[in-house]
Every structure is written in structure tokens, then in C-alpha cells.
Amino acid sequence: MRMYDMIVKKRNGGELADQEIQAIIDGYVGGIIPDYQMSALLMAIYFQGMTNRELGTLTMAMAKSGDMVDLSSIDGIKVDKHSTGGVGDKTTLVLAPLVAACGGKVAKMSGRGLGHTGGTVDKMESIPGMRVEMDEQDFLRQVRKIGVSVIGQSGELAPADKKLYALRDVTGTVESIPLIASSIMSKKLAAGSDAILLDVKVGSGAFMKNIDDAHTLAEVMVRIGQHNGRRMKALLTDMDCPLGVSIGNALEVKEVIETLSGHGPSDLEHECVTMAAHMLELSNLGTYDACLAKAKQALFDGSALRKFQDMIIAQGGNGEVIYDTSLLPGATYTYDIKATKCGYIQHMQTEEIGLAAVQLGAGRATKEDTIDFGAGIVMAKKTGDAVQVGEILATLYANDESLFERAADVYVQALTIGADPVELQNPILGMV
Numbered sequence: 001m002r003m004y005d006m007i008v009k010k011r012n013g014g015e016l017a018d019q020e021i022q023a024i025i026d027g028y029v030g031g032i033i034p035d036y037q038m039s040a041l042l043m044a045i046y047f048q049g050m051t052n053r054e055l056g057t058l059t060m061a062m063a064k065s066g067d068m069v070d071l072s073s074i075d076g077i078k079v080d081k082h083s084t085g086g087v088g089d090k091t092t093l094v095l096a097p098l099v100a101a102c103g104g105k106v107a108k109m110s111g112r113g114l115g116h117t118g119g120t121v122d123k124m125e126s127i128p129g130m131r132v133e134m135d136e137q138d139f140l141r142q143v144r145k146i147g148v149s150v151i152g153q154s155g156e157l158a159p160a161d162k163k164l165y166a167l168r169d170v171t172g173t174v175e176s177i178p179l180i181a182s183s184i185m186s187k188k189l190a191a192g193s194d195a196i197l198l199d200v201k202v203g204s205g206a207f208m209k210n211i212d213d214a215h216t217l218a219e220v221m222v223r224i225g226q227h228n229g230r231r232m233k234a235l236l237t238d239m240d241c242p243l244g245v246s247i248g249n250a251l252e253v254k255e256v257i258e259t260l261s262g263h264g265p266s267d268l269e270h271e272c273v274t275m276a277a278h279m280l281e282l283s284n285l286g287t288y289d290a291c292l293a294k295a296k297q298a299l300f301d302g303s304a305l306r307k308f309q310d311m312i313i314a315q316g317g318n319g320e321v322i323y324d325t326s327l328l329p330g331a332t333y334t335y336d337i338k339a340t341k342c343g344y345i346q347h348m349q350t351e352e353i354g355l356a357a358v359q360l361g362a363g364r365a366t367k368e369d370t371i372d373f374g375a376g377i378v379m380a381k382k383t384g385d386a387v388q389v390g391e392i393l394a395t396l397y398a399n400d401e402s403l404f405e406r407a408a409d410v411y412v413q414a415l416t417i418g419a420d421p422v423e424l425q426n427p428i429l430g431m432v
């Protein structure tokens with residue numbers, strides 16, 4: 001079984017056998033297969049695609065290249081969610097305690113932000129004292145005790161993906177649906193949950209810019225999970241406009257607390273209760289309608305907020321933050337962006353808005369950058385809203401005043417204001 005023969009087989013549209021796929025991953029991670037041969041295979045996959053069986057096997061081989069988290073000491077169905085990333089996407093921090101408050105078990109590993117998208121782990125670190133690194137036994141104990149823990153990726157989760165992603169990045173093979181799907185799902189399979197809800201974001205702030213690609217990606221990921229014995233569902237959600245009204249770490253935590261108190265922005269609340277209901281249904285905790293009612297009740301009766309406080313305290317954070325958000329890091333300076341023309345906001349170029357937040361210090365342009373937890377943007381007007389000249393469109397937050405001018409410029413350029421009213425679509429665009 002020579003790598004050369006497997007490259008030619010895939011190049012010619014053939015189907016790789018399970019043992020061949022396993023040998024490729026073992027050989028590449030073990031340093032026996034060189035980058036130039038792996039690059040050729042990735043390009044062949046880019047053009048020829050992969051069958052469901054090939055993808056199921058590839059993804060599990062990638063998952064098993066490193067640590068596989070064992071959640072079997074936690075009773076019941078463990079449910080995870082994954083978002084393909086967006087601007088203002090703080091759903092994990094709402095969903096994890098919300099689902100746990102309704103009886104679900106959430107043992108979740110999350111990532112950091114890079115570029116225009118934010119990361120859950122960075123948001124959590126803006127809560128004073130909160131730990132995102134935890135020993136595996138403490139992580140499991142916490143979920144057994146309170147039903148929820150969210151931490152950063154620990155150990156070596158899917159090292160094959162790390163190596164392959166770095167190679168794809170420099171060989172023009174990132175934009176391949178089978179390769180994206182296997183990359184995302186290898187980490188999810190390794191993280192050990194029995195059920196996974198995928199949130200595939202679509203639009204100008206998302207990795208997937210159009211609905212057809214997003215639908216295909218969702219279908220492929222669902223099939224990979226099912227092939228490997230996981231209960232799967234995927235939602236396609238709108239990322240053509242930032243989610244909620246806040247972008248930036250501490251600002252988003254404040255919005256999470258408001259949402260868990262039942263006073264969040266309506267788009268965020270709608271998305272969160274919908275996703276929570278699907279996660280609870282995947283956990284066999286009732287019909288979709290019963291789970292939806294349970295999730296809404298948990299926002300209303302304070303149990304979801306209390307669960308968030310339990311999680312903060314269990315991870316060393318200051319639980320008082322849920323009553324007093326001034327304990328979160330703030331910004332010394334604010335700057336209001338005002339409308340210079342009237343009309344309706346037709347569109348928000350969401351990636352650019354994310355980049356404006358990065359310019360204020362709220363995110364990372366490179367992996368090495370540090371984050372200013374207090375920096376960010378609070379939007380007063382979003383797509384569909386009417387604006388008058390002089391009205392505030394958004395308020396920028398920063399600890400360095402000199403950052404405002406450029407960020408404001410980027411923000412304003414990202415908005416399209418026109419005379420016609422805009423009909424808003426349901427942010428849940430589809431389901432697989």
C-alpha cells in the first residue's frame with residue numbers, strides 16, 4: 001500500500017479502503033508520509049470528494065490520532081453543540097447552562113477566537129477568576145455534580161487535524177466541504193459526546209457565505225456523526241447580521257446574563273431556545289415542543305441563570321457577576337457612531353463589523369495577539385431598523401481612544417442604509 005498508489009487512486013476518482021485511510025493518517029501523523037504527498041492527496045480529495053464511508057472512516061481516524069475524551073462516568077446522554085463561527089455568537093454560554101437547567105448533560109470543550117469570529121473560551125476568561133483549563137477528572141466531576149462544564153480544549157485533541165489544517169492552509173485546500181467536515185467532526189468525535197447539535201452559520205459573517213454550501217456541509221457532518229454512532233442534528237442559522245447586540249468579550253457575557261434572565265435581544269433568545277430544545281430532544285428528554293416549553297420556562301424562572309452561576313463558581317469565577325455586571329472588565333472610553341443619513345438598514349457586512357471589534361482590541365488578528373476583554377461594540381440599530389440623521393447606530397468601547405476613528409470608519413462602511421423597508425427573515429434558515 002504505497003502512498004503514491006493511493007494518491008493516484010483518489011486522483012482517478014477511486015474509493016479508498018478503510019485500511020488505506022487509516023494507514024494514511026497514521027503515516028502522516030507519524031512523520032512517515034511527507035507533506036508533499038499529503039498535499040497531493042488533499043488536492044485530489046478537493047477535486048474528487050469522498051464517499052460517506054470514506055469520510056466516516058477518515059474522521060474517526062483523525063479523532064483517534066490523539067486523546068479520546070471518555071464521558072462514560074457521567075449518567076445519561078451527553079450533548080454537545082458546535083457553531084461554525086460568527087460575529088456576536090455567544091450561544092454556547094447561554095445554551096450550556098440552559099440545557100443543564102432542563103436536565104441535559106453538557107461536557108463541552110470550546111475554542112478561542114481568531115479573525116472576525118469570537119471564541120467562547122475568551123469570553124469566559126473575561127469573568128474574573130474563571131478557569132477554562134481543567135484537569136479531566138475535575139471536568140467530569142463538575143458535570144456529574146451540576147450537569148455542565150465548558151472548558152478550553154485540553155490534551156491532544158485530534159492532532160491529525162492540526163497537522164492537516166496547517167497543510168491545507170498553505171496548499172489551497174481549505175475550501176473543501178469534505179475536508180472542512182472531517183476537520184470539525186474529528187474534534188467533536190474526540191470530545192466524546194453522544195449527541196451533537198451543529199449550528200452551521202450562513203452569510204456575510206460566516207465561513208459559509210451561501211445557503212447551498214452550508215446545507216451540503218451540514219448534511220456531510222451529520223452523516224459523519226451518524227456513521228460513527230452519534231445522534232446528530234444541524235441547524236442553518238443566519239450570520240448575515242451579528243447575533244444579539246453586543247460584540248466583544250465582557251460585553252457579550254453581560255448579554256448572556258441578560259438573556260439567561262429572560263431579557264436578552266429577541267434574535268439571540270429565539271436562537272438559543274430553539275437550539276436548547278433540539279439539544280434536549282437529542283438527549284431523549286421529551287418531544288421538541290415539550291423541550292422548547294421547558295427551555296423557555298428555565299429562562300423565565302431563573303433556573304438557567306442560577307445554573308450559569310453554579311458553573312462560574314465551580315470553575316473558580318466570581319458568581320456575583322450575575323447580579324453585578326460592573327464586576328466584568330470595562331472600557332475607559334466610549335464613542336457613539338451617529339447616522340448621517342436616514343432610511344432603513346438594508347444590510348450589515350458582518351465580517352467587517354467583526355473586524356472593527358478586533359481593531360478595538362476585542363479579538364485577535366493573529367494567534368499571538370492579546371485581547372482587551374472590555375473592548376467591543378454595542379449596536380443600537382441592526383438590519384431592518386429605521387434610522388434618523390443623528391441617531392446612534394452603535395457605541396464603540398475601547399481602552400485606547402486612538403482606536404476609535406479607524407474602527408468607526410470600518411463599521412460605517414459595513415452598513416448599507418436605503419429608503420426601502422426591509423422584511424426580516426427567520427434567523428433559523430433550515431435544518432438537517
Ligand code: URA
Pocket residue numbers: 165174179180181183184207
Ligand atoms: N473549522 C475547522 O475546524 N476546520 C476547518 O477546516 C474549517 C473550519
